[in-house]
Amino acid sequence: MPRLPSCSWPWPTLVGLVLCVFLQTGHAATPISDPAAFLQQTESLRLKDHPQFVQMLEQIHREAPRVTSGEQWHLRYLDAWETMFQGDYGKSETQLHDVIDHSGDVDLTAKASALLLSNLAANRRYEEAFALANRLATGVSEIKDPQTRFTVLINLSQMLDLAGQTDLAIKYARMMENVVPPGETLCRPLSLQAAALSNGKRLTSSSPELQRAIDTCVAARQPVIANAMWLVLSSLYLDEDQPAKAMALLDRIAPSILINHYYPHMLSAQVQRAQAYEKLHHDSDARKAALVAVAMGRPGDISEWLKEAYEVLYRIEKKRSNTASTLSYYEHYVAQDKGYLNDISARTLAYEVTQQHMLVQKLETERLSKQNNILRLQQALDIKAVETSRLYNGLMLMVLVSIVFWLYRLKRSQLRFKKLSYHDGLTGILNHQHFISEADRVLHLLEKKLGSACLISIDLDHFKQVNDTHGHAMGDAVLRHTVAICQQQLRPTDLFGRLGGEEFAILLLECSRDQSMAIADRIRMTIETTPVDGDGCIVSFSVSVGLASTDRSGYVLQRLCREADAALYRAKRTGRNRVIADTENGSLVEA
Known part of the structure; x- marks a missing residue:
């Protein structure tokens, strides 16, 4: 059963704490008379009111009303979503595969597959993730349910953004604007476009795309997505050397981040707070904030946030002439930086390998298609044996040349990728x-x-x-x-x-x-x-x-x-x- 998110967050404001408690206890539970409608309502609150979403999940598990098989699978999908939201990607993957393999519901399978994309990416299994993304992209036009298509497009945009394909990520996000289902708003399409532009280094703090996404998500009461956009804006303030604005913004959104307890937002906000303190020359506060961010990291984590936290600590200790601490934090910073760059390279390589596999499949399809065309031409031109023979030989030669050419390119690519494989696949160190x-x-x-x-x-x-x-x-x-x-x-x-x-x-x-x-x-x-x-x-x-x-x-x-x-x-x-x-x-x- 999913757990209620904890309110522990290094931000000791009484108002934020009271608000957190209020939102977790202020909703009176009413008995479940219609499980299907209850599940639909629960799903709609995932990002709009996450504490209430968790309470409703607990309520349906606690009351255990009589549900159909389809409703039971819908509940398992929501459980998998919450498990992944809490950061337990291994358990969530098992739950999602269960829904995909056994639910028998086409729409639910598509949504679970789309969520599995993010799960695989979080576990750095990029080649599997991009292969799944290609399969979903191929079948997205056949999805009839608007909510399912909307969900699939969300995850496709995120995956292409992860691969560094900014224009494709924006393309999928814009496709969402034309298929917004009932109960949804433009918050998610606009936020995905802003996120892709940000990762592509195409945004500034005054960009209208970012402000439109923020205004839309705030109006739609989507606090988790709105917080993501606020954090993008805060990061841009820091890049533009406006730490006071960044600090004021972080103070303003801290209660909302505390309530929703989304780990990436908590870590990102803490690191940005450390960077803002440092730019304001409050070194002691910057050091404390950076240490909190480092403590929030999980064993083995490699991320841009932890890299930046160690960088702040390194610079502060260097300024204080603490040689031992400076060296220690610098080594951590270098390790995080190297791991982060390796992760980006792994994403790019996985994307290229997946495209190569698609190219091979396309080649095979084209080859079979050409062979079928040759057979049809043979049957139609029996009375013209000489012309048919010449045409057949010419087409066969074209097919063989095409196959040899593409196989040569494929083999050359495989050899190039093999040369890059100097590391042990399990541990990531030298083989x-x-x-x-x-x-x-x-x-x-x-x-x-x-x-x-x-x-x-x-x-x-x-x-x-x-x-x-x-x-x-x-x-x-x-x-x-x-x-x-x-x-x-x-x-x-x-x-x-x-x-x-x-x-x-x-x-x-x-x-x-x-x-x-x-x-x-x-x-x-x-x-x-x-x-x-x-x-x-x-x-x-x-x-x-x-x-x-x-x-x-x-x-x-x-x-x-x-x-x-x-x-x-x-x-x-x-x-x-x-x-x-x-x-x-x-x-x-x-x-």
Whole structure:
């Protein structure tokens, strides 16, 4: 059953708190006499009055009135929507697939598929999302129900905007203006156009498109969408160096953001507040606001908002000459910036791959169509054997040339994409082959200037037991968790790769043996004290670490690997969950 959104938000105004409580408790529940009408009314309140939407969902679950099969599937769709609104994308995906695969309702299936687009994008499964978007775009003209078509167009516009296709995103948003169903307004079409223009860097704070979207959504009483537009305006104020205007606007919309408790809006508003304080030279307030924003981030989150929060902290600590804090926040900022840029690249690449797949399908359709035309021509021109033969041979030659040409282009594209695949698909770090080649190259360069480096070999203890006991999904979560912890301790110049299975390697450049031992032991202790929590199951695990340095083993990668592996095996044999390194006299030392 969906939970009521919490009112916890770092904005201690009595009026905002009272308003939040009022909107969550002020609606008197009346008994449900018509479940179908009740569900329609509930759906209409999703963004217009989200607290009331949640209350009505709880009411129908609590009273459990007698409903038809179609009404039951409608309720499951609304549950999936609320689950996704609260940020539980995994559970929401399962619920949406259940509706798509088993409801048997064409319109409900289309709406659930459209919502699944946003879910897949939130989980960075862009290739699946764009493939689904293409299927929905192909069938949108066949959708008869106005509300369903409106919903599908919303999500198509958002997906094209995510892919950086600004003009296509605006095109779908404008199509919505011509199919606004009863009970809807121009709020969503205009807000999607403004969002696409903003992401395409085509808006200013005085742009009429943005002001029209704001006025329309406020008049339509769509607070969640209106808040999104206000936050776009606030961001533009900051870009135009008008922090006082941005701060006044953030203060004005804070109670509404508090009431609706939409996580992206809460985080975005907090980061913008930190940026505005900094531009107003209120460094202490800026630092507090940025720290709140960072605390709101979830483990493994990569976003432009967190990048900007760390950037504020970095600049403030640098101004205060706090070297350690400056370096720490800068490393977080670089990691967020790199992750954010990688995410944009992943979206673009996924979009291009999906377009290539569509091109192949189109080619196959055209080939079959041409073959059918050839057969029809053969039957019609039997009395003209010579002409028919010539025509047939000519058309076949055209088809073969077309196939060879397009297959050549497809193969060339596939080879180009393959060259880009240097990262491990599960964890996102360097794969085995690319790590080895990069490490070998870097060591050759390091040897010329007599620098120092250490190779760390990491292996998860009893990983097979995790897979056997909790399943491979939990095993994958443990691997990603391990990578995230290691990345927190590494510098941008260090190399980090997955050698296979549960084995990882790190090459620390310009790092002494003692410093490397300290880093390795911090990684080990952090992993030991930070279990993985997934699906109600908490899994604790540990790692064994072996270390070899260029001071002891030289700059040949193969020897470094042997020495690090030997130390790793000693750590395994002597009880696991420890760091062991070679010493200069050939013995081993434990951290």
